[in-house]
Amino acid sequence: MSSNDDDILIQNYLSGDDRAFDDLYQRYRRRLFSWLVKCVQDRRLAEELFQETFLRIIRFLPQYKPQEKFSHLLFRVAHRLVLDAVRKNKKDRGVLSLMDVTEPAAKSESQGLEEAIQRIPKEQRAVIFLSEYAGFTFSEIARITGCSINTALGRMRYGLLNLRKILKEWEAI
Amino acid sequence: MSCEEWKERIVLLVYEELPEEKKDELVRHTSSCTSCEEELAAFREIHARLACLPEADGPSQGISETIAREARQRRRLFPWPALLRLALASVLLVTVGIVLIHGHRQPTRALTPITWEEPKTADLHNLHEQIREFTQSKSEPLVEGSLSFYRDAYLLEQKMRNVSHQLDTF
Incomplete structure (x- = not known):
């Protein structure tokens, strides 16, 4: 899907074609939701953030300028909401629920990996998720998260190194 | 190039963002550097494992x-x-x-038209006076094309016509 197509759909929607919005929504529905679930590891919270992201996008669309890709805008809004939610969660509960250490051996490989991801710094986690589950390049990730491409690359590298370290420790148990 | 610099490129290689010409250089380096080779293998493995994680509908x-x-x-x-x-x-x-x-x-x-009255000598004299006062009262220069210019010209013309008409009747 090209960003040009997104722009056409947005223009059609603003001109009165409701189906154009439905098409746009369908394009990003699963990609965004999947990414949100991975980020917050809580389906209910992911749904809240997903809805809030789209509601904000709908309100913003009349001012949308095609200079910025729609996908970048969408994930930028979602990324900010995720960071806020993580911050709020930490404040409310002291730590993220997923930070609570559970016995890794009792979990499946995928559960163990997902848990390991939750233990790395959130900036590194965000870059890994944006690359792995949202399919963005590093220059796009830099734009979405508001950092330089070198920072995005560095976060990715240290994220993967941390992940390897955690997994090694767990595998040694 | 130091190992640290090569390692910065490993992420790009794993995520297929490294240009083709640099890819070969890095692969050649990793074949002769254990540390970089290990990092490349580890990143490839994690990348593969992450890709296998179930996606939410x-x-x-x-x-x-x-x-x-x-x-x-x-x-x-x-x-x-x-x-x-x-x-x-x-x-x-x-x-x-x-x-x-x-x-x-x-x-x-x-502009209200100047009503016609029976001419009298006193009136004629009065009209002459009015014209004189009118023209003298225009302290500011008349700008051709402005509304005030046309208004004043009109008023003056009306007054002149009255004078002329009254003179004819005598």
Whole structure:
């Protein structure tokens, strides 16, 4: 899907074609939701953030300028909401629920990996998720998260190194 | 190039963002450097494992319906600002047009014609005085083309006609 197509759909929607919005929504529905679930590891919270992201996008669309890709805008809004939610969660509960250490051996490989991801710094986690589950390049990730491409690359590298370290420790148990 | 610099490129290689010409260089280096080779292998393995993690399906139907409803409601509001702007522009344009037309006609409409009275010598003298005062009262220069210029010219012409007519009748 090209960003040009997104722009056409947005223009059609603003001109009165409701189906154009439905098409746009369908394009990003699963990609965004999947990414949100991975980020917050809580389906209910992911749904809240997903809805809030789209509601904000709908309100913003009349001012949308095609200079910025729609996908970048969408994930930028979602990324900010995720960071806020993580911050709020930490404040409310002291730590993220997923930070609570559970016995890794009792979990499946995928559960163990997902848990390991939750233990790395959130900036590194965000870059890994944006690359792995949202399919963005590093220059796009830099734009979405508001950092330089070198920072995005560095976060990715240290994220993967941390992940390897955690997994090694767990595998040694 | 140091190992640290090569390692910065490993991420790009794993995620297929390294240009082809640099890819070969890095692969050649990793074949002769154990540390870089290990890092490349580890990153490839994690990348493969991450790719296998199950993806969540979409959000619930209720969420999708809420978003679709909001999109429709909001969209109905979008055309209004444009229409409103157009309507305001039309009103403004018409108003400006009326003011301009009215403004140009104003001197002829606003000026009350000088009523004819039976000429008397005293009146003639009075008229002469009026013209003299009128022309002298114009301390500010008359600008040709301005509304005041046409108004004054008109008034003067009317006064002159009256004088001329009264002279004829004598």
